[in-house]
Amino acid sequence: MVVLGEVFPNFEADSTEGRLKFHDWVGGSWCILMAHPSDFTPVCTTEMGAAAKLAPALLRRGVKMACISCDPVESHKAWIEDIKAYNGLGSNAFPFPIISDETRQLAKKFSMIDPNEPRFDNKPATARAVFIIGPDLRLRLSMLYPGTTGRNFAEIQRVMESLLVTAKHKVVTPEQWQVGEKCFVVPFLSATEANQAFPAGVHVHSVPSGKEYLRTTPMPK
Structure with a gap:
């Protein structure tokens, strides 16, 4: 489990934007790192649409976003087209990377496994985690929702704004x-x-x- 105030662990993984070395990718920005149970599922599709709509404005404030899923990169890329279509995002490039965690190594490392909510493949699902990480790579906020309940991205934006003003x-x-x-x-x-x-x-x-x-x-x- 990652504790508030500790440096968020570094990792390297494949993503929809290529091989990603997390600390290098954060690169002195703020970061909202999310996780969701599975590609091609209804709640996750709504959440990713909401996150994609927030991402450009947050990036202008120095806040990057990324997501972790237990599916492979090719699945993520196909799913992105559904996310864009369902949420009316148009044909623009998706605004943040989706990271692959097929072995669930990251889900276990960051205590994101929900044993009571198996996926349709009968494997433990990743819970709906949110980590906000500061430019110093330290964990500033964490949230953990069950797979059955979609997150409120207006609240995520609200707490991000609070962290930005209280940090300065x-x-x-x-x-x-x-x-x-x-x-x-x-x-x-x-x-x-x-x-x-x-x-x-x-x-x-x-x-x-x-x-x-x-x-x-x-x-x-």
Whole structure:
């Protein structure tokens, strides 16, 4: 299992964009690495369509995407045509690589096997994992869904935006935070440091305890 804050393990595998050496491919960018149970399945087809629609905008923000599947590369390439057709993606090139993991070596290495959801070939399925990896190659976020439940890619985009802003500024984002909304100042900054760091202003929210830990500031640009 990969633990938050640890360097995400390097690996080398075939993909729809050729042989991929993961750390070299990340190359100082942020990375969203996903996994899905199988090619030519309904839920995965919707998920890959949603991911493909997000990918260009995220790439402009310095965020790459890649996907792992237990099927061979030729299967991925054929499936991509279905993904594009079903999701109305047009004839453009698919915006990120799909990595082959036929032996399930990566699925086992990253604790992504779901023994309760065998594929139609009666082999253990890969769960719907999401790993967000920073430019320093350290794991910043992980999610794990069962094969039966499709992921919410609006949520993946939301947490990616949170990670981007909190990596650059001394803020944290509250429940259901969206881009453009106020952020909380991290508790360890003194009042003087907070006012210096956030010239747009810091608002201290009054609470019964009298503790001044709820401090909001406009989202830093």
